Amino acid sequence: xxxxxxxxxxxxxxxxxxxxxxxxxxxxxxxxxxxxxxxxxxxxxxxxxxxxxxxxxxxxxxxxxxxxxxxxxxxxxxxxxxxxxxxxxxxxxxxxxxxxxxxxxxxxxxxxxxxxxxxxxxxxxxxxxxxxxxxxxxxxxxxxxxxxxxxxxxxxxxxxxxxxxxxxxxxxxxxxxxxxxxxxxxxxxxxxxxxxxxxxxxxxxxxxxxxxxxxxxxxxxxxxxxxxxxxxxxxxxxxxxxxxxxxxxxxxxxxxxxxxxxxxxxxxxxxxxxxxxxxxxxxxxxxxxxxxxxxxxxxxxxxxxxxxxxxxxxxxxxxxxxxxxxxxxxxxxxxxxxxxxxxxxxxxxxxxxxxxxxxxxxxxxxxxxxxxxxxxxxxxxxxxxxxxxxxxxxxxxxxxxxxxxxxxxxxxxxxxxxxxxxxxxxxxxxxxxxxxxxxxxxxxxxxxxxxxxxxxxxxxxxxxxxxxxxxxxxxxx
Amino acid sequence: xxxxxxxxxxxxxxxxxxxxxxxxxxxxxxxxxxxxxxxxxxxxxxxxxxxxxxxxxxxxxxxxxxxxxxxxxxxxxxxxxxxxxxxxxxxxxxxxxxxxxxxxxxxxxxxxxxxxxxxxxxxxxxxxxxxxxxxxxxxxxxxxxxxxxxxxxxxxxxxxxxxxxxxxxxxxxxxxxxxxxxxxxxxxxxxxxxxxxxxxxxxxxxxxxxxxxxxxxxxxxxxxxxxxxxxxxxxxxxxxxxxxxxxxxxxxxxxxxxxxxxxxxxxxxxxxxxxxxxxxxxxxxxxxxxxxxxxxxxxxxxxxxxxxxxxxxxxxxxxxxxxxxxxxxxxxxxxxxxxxxxxxxxxxxxxxxxxxxxxxxxxxxxxxxxxxxxxxxxxxxxxxxxxxxxxxxxxxxxxxxxxxxxxxxxxxxxxxxxxxxxxxxxxxxxxxxxxxxxxxxxxxxxxxxxxxxxxxxxxxxxxxxxxxxxxxxxxxx
Numbered sequence: 001x002x003x004x005x006x007x008x009x010x011x012x013x014x015x016x017x018x019x020x021x022x023x024x025x026x027x028x029x030x031x032x033x034x035x036x037x038x039x040x041x042x043x044x045x046x047x048x049x050x051x052x053x054x055x056x057x058x059x060x061x062x063x064x065x066x067x068x069x070x071x072x073x074x075x076x077x078x079x080x081x082x083x084x085x086x087x088x089x090x091x092x093x094x095x096x097x098x099x100x101x102x103x104x105x106x107x108x109x110x111x112x113x114x115x116x117x118x119x120x121x122x123x124x125x126x127x128x129x130x131x132x133x134x135x136x137x138x139x140x141x142x143x144x145x146x147x148x149x150x151x152x153x154x155x156x157x158x159x160x161x162x163x164x165x166x167x168x169x170x171x172x173x174x175x176x177x178x179x180x181x182x183x184x185x186x187x188x189x190x191x192x193x194x195x196x197x198x199x200x201x202x203x204x205x206x207x208x209x210x211x212x213x214x215x216x217x218x219x220x221x222x223x224x225x226x227x228x229x230x231x232x233x234x235x236x237x238x239x240x241x242x243x244x245x246x247x248x249x250x251x252x253x254x255x256x257x258x259x260x261x262x263x264x265x266x267x268x269x270x271x272x273x274x275x276x277x278x279x280x281x282x283x284x285x286x287x288x289x290x291x292x293x294x295x296x297x298x299x300x301x302x303x304x305x306x307x308x309x310x311x312x313x314x315x316x317x318x319x320x321x322x323x324x325x326x327x328x329x330x331x332x333x334x335x336x337x338x339x340x341x342x343x344x345x346x347x348x349x350x351x352x353x354x355x356x357x358x359x360x361x362x363x364x365x366x367x368x369x370x371x372x373x374x375x376x377x378x379x380x381x382x383x384x385x386x387x388x389x390x391x392x393x394x395x396x397x398x399x400x401x402x403x404x405x406x407x408x409x410x411x412x413x414x415x416x417x418x419x420x421x422x423x424x425x426x427x428x429x430x431x432x433x434x435x436x437x438x439x440x441x442x443x444x445x446x447x448x449x450x451x452x453x454x455x456x457x458x459x460x461x462x463x464x465x466x467x468x469x470x471x472x473x474x475x476x477x
Numbered sequence: 478x479x480x481x482x483x484x485x486x487x488x489x490x491x492x493x494x495x496x497x498x499x500x501x502x503x504x505x506x507x508x509x510x511x512x513x514x515x516x517x518x519x520x521x522x523x524x525x526x527x528x529x530x531x532x533x534x535x536x537x538x539x540x541x542x543x544x545x546x547x548x549x550x551x552x553x554x555x556x557x558x559x560x561x562x563x564x565x566x567x568x569x570x571x572x573x574x575x576x577x578x579x580x581x582x583x584x585x586x587x588x589x590x591x592x593x594x595x596x597x598x599x600x601x602x603x604x605x606x607x608x609x610x611x612x613x614x615x616x617x618x619x620x621x622x623x624x625x626x627x628x629x630x631x632x633x634x635x636x637x638x639x640x641x642x643x644x645x646x647x648x649x650x651x652x653x654x655x656x657x658x659x660x661x662x663x664x665x666x667x668x669x670x671x672x673x674x675x676x677x678x679x680x681x682x683x684x685x686x687x688x689x690x691x692x693x694x695x696x697x698x699x700x701x702x703x704x705x706x707x708x709x710x711x712x713x714x715x716x717x718x719x720x721x722x723x724x725x726x727x728x729x730x731x732x733x734x735x736x737x738x739x740x741x742x743x744x745x746x747x748x749x750x751x752x753x754x755x756x757x758x759x760x761x762x763x764x765x766x767x768x769x770x771x772x773x774x775x776x777x778x779x780x781x782x783x784x785x786x787x788x789x790x791x792x793x794x795x796x797x798x799x800x801x802x803x804x805x806x807x808x809x810x811x812x813x814x815x816x817x818x819x820x821x822x823x824x825x826x827x828x829x830x831x832x833x834x835x836x837x838x839x840x841x842x843x844x845x846x847x848x849x850x851x852x853x854x855x856x857x858x859x860x861x862x863x864x865x866x867x868x869x870x871x872x873x874x875x876x877x878x879x880x881x882x883x884x885x886x887x888x889x890x891x892x893x894x895x896x897x898x899x900x901x902x903x904x905x906x907x908x909x910x911x912x913x914x915x916x917x918x919x920x921x922x923x924x925x926x927x928x929x930x931x932x933x934x935x936x937x938x939x940x941x942x943x944x945x946x947x948x949x950x951x952x953x954x
Contacts, residue, residue, distance in 0.1 A: 042519040044825050044860050045602025125522025137869050173650060175879075176872030348521050383521050392614050395653030402652075403878055 028082055028089050030055035030101065035142060037105070039112050039126050041134035046126075050112035052135055055082050055101040062096035065475070067154040067468050068143070070178070071101040072136060072170055074163030075345065077336035078103035078110075081163065084280050086444020088158055091461060095468070098150065102139055104132050104166075106341045118340055121382045127341060128349050130393060133170050137177050154471040156464050157181040160439030161415065162342075162350070164407075168420075169394050172402045180404035180467035182460055183420075184439035190352045190418025192387045194396050197353040197368040199417035201361035204270040207412055208362065211290055217299030219266060220362035222310050223259065225303035230255055238304070243311050246326035261329035262310075263363060265317050268333060270414050271438035276448040280438075281333035283320045286448065292316045347377035351387040352418070403427045406463050408456055410436020429463070431456045505559055505566050507532035507578065512619060514582070516589050516603050518611035523603075527589035529612055532559050532578040539573035542952070544631040544945050545620070547655070548578040549613060549647055551640030552822065554813035555580035555587075558640065561757050563921020565635055568938060572945070575627065579616055581609050581643075583818045595817055598859045604818060605826050607870060610647050614654050631948040633941050634658040637916030638892065639819075639827070641884075645897075646871050649879045657881035657944035659937055660897075661916035667829045667895025669864045671873050674830040674845040676894035678838035681747040684889055685839065688767055694776030696743060697839035699787050700736065702780035707732055715781070720788050723803035738806035739787075740840060742794050745810060747891050748915035753925040757915075758810035760797045763925065769793045824854035828864040829895070880904045883940050885933055887913020906940070908933045 034051035055078060069088050071081055082101045092099050103110040106117055106127040113123040136157075144150045157178045159167030164186025171181035189195050209216035229235040236249045249255065268281045269289050276286045285291050295312035298305070318327050346352065353370070356363035370387065377385050390396075402424065409416040410433040423429045433440060435450035441457055511528035532555060546565050548558055559578045569576050580587040583594055583604040590600040613634075621627045634655045636644030641663025648658035666672050686693035706712040713726045726732065745758045746766050753763045762768050772789035775782070795804050823829065830847070833840035847864065854862050867873075876882075879901065886893040887910040900906045910917060912927035918934055 040520060040522075042607045043517060043603045043605055045599050046522070047860070122522050126520045128520055130519045134870075141865075141869055174872070175877075176875035177869075383524070388618075392618055392654075393611075395651070398653035400652075401880055
């Protein structure tokens, strides 16, 4: 019996190893190309052009009218999304699909003005979702004409998060280019006057308090504990050492940065609370919130022991691999997710109001202060936000005229609070994945997938097939 | 009996006088406002703003949720369209509608850079349909929030010609802003690789040869006659005098300009061959082609008598009022139609290929030569055309995902060759007006309207009512 136990333990270890190998080392196969794009698709005042990167795989494609699976790249290096969108790779063979991942302008290597792209507004100003979608229109139109056998191919857009927003909007704005869209965890309602700003933080908190109310309370109490400990030099030194910080804490600004880091860590954990080890924002174990919360057990501790608990939890996030020498609060997530570009987008078109009250959520209270937000944006980028731009452009909640979109939302995912959670029409549907985190359905299939995501993917495939059948029928006469 | 004849003649004269008064002097009543617009709605590189003019009439509006009838201004001073879109004014009372006419940027007084607007590409480059539609989005959104009782108003877009294209595209791109569109004589298919370039000229010709084949032949023979007569100084002087030209003919360039003028006159006559006197492009009698052709009867005449015939026909166009002292070949139509702006649009996004062969049409043979066209555009504006931009943006023939659009086309109108002449779906329909010229249905009702346009307007009203009912139902709970 103890031998059997050892065997089981060994087997479990081997299984874990294989799982890790599969999900950390999984590499999908694609070729890299560039397509020359206009910097401005909507006007003629600026004649500049640049090269947009895209990845392509035709291993599964039938070469004769088979569909094109098109990932609408979002805020990061496109290889990150190619590596984390296993669903497209999983189903490409059965659909005989051509797989394309297009990089979003101003991310990865698709920088319209190279290293100067973020140096002045004249260069940065063309970073908008409208321009990005127009890039995709031009790219797809070109590819359909340039690739033999692709002329009549159905195009299905895929995207997760902001990429899901793009996929949905792509179908809404350019239905002649994209015949249907899988919009996973796409918070198209996370805008001013649509979704209450406190909903997001409440859901992050719920993900932790569901593990244990104590866990959430540790985090809720941590803010005051940090303030109390870091009131003097000795405390700053203590926390630097206790949390293995790469850079010593010195100024009040450092404390603000530390807290911002924590806000992002707890939020990221809620986003990637996947049922198996994964490496999307960071390498993490299965159900990372459960693992984190296993360390956050005593909310009534004094500040120092409380912060020591918190550090045990943080370690799960920043050092699951054991390779991190220190905690770098400037490294919130995979470096392929480019915060610089997103900061500009959030400061211009993608103004998403968030607020916290510390009661219904475990964050430090922070109202949504648009005025000060706008000032910061102006100081940083020389531009004032247009908080209603996206709603005016894309319609906000009024998407009743759209067709052929599947919105999917995991209820663990805080972004689901800004998602479309109702069926809009027969062809614009919403799939709820109660056990799902951020775009779980777009990830590759996994033995530990909950039934709800397996079911969601089946329904997504049915819709995709319908779009293909509908579009192909045009050319079947 | 001769007394009775005199009476009838007097009565006819009085009727004519009243008709003229009604249709030349009709003035609709509106107030003029301006709304501050961003020069660039799609990017953040250019922070400039300008004032867009719009006209508004609330005489018929119920002030409480009644619909907004919104004219999507096209290439001209908006007052021209307000004065020539009687249909909106005619039906506003029964719908209790708020009537709005918005001026297209770069036309009328809505010049983003004032007198400099056409001086360099940096200023002119924002003259595109996409930017114009975004102006309308911002204007309507603002008005719905600013006007008490308009918050839940259904918005119906109206437009004729390029304005009709805008109305249709407005509904396609911004269905959350516009609940339906009346797109009259909207040649959304008049683009490269969609509609054969010769169709337009063939239909112009058919309008004349239907009156009499001889009439069309006079025009067909006029080009060679002009060449033959103007070979020497004496001939140039003769034609200058015979045609009462304001500026004497001197150079070959003058001959080219004269011929261009003629091409435009015959084309314009085909466009405005209305069944009653009207003043859209020029003051004209009822069925002006019939009147013109009554003078063009001898196609086999020698050059000079042939050109004298032609001049009799031209007189109908340029001097129906009898007020013109001379024929100004630089004044093709109502000066409120601004050719300068349209020339830029035609050179950039609205590239519409036309060609003539002189056999199936009565024009001088002229192939569609994109290369030379593009060169001319570059010389004039410093920009190369994007012939596929509009098709990529709006879908060309593939508008199957659209909803709530009524396309109307008169079969006398040469632009109908680039129009949508089939029912796309239950809610995207095409109405054919066999006796109709260019957007006849958008004109005010007239005792001489053919039954087909009366019928078309009734169907348009039914669709408008459906859109209102459908949208209002959202707020009826």
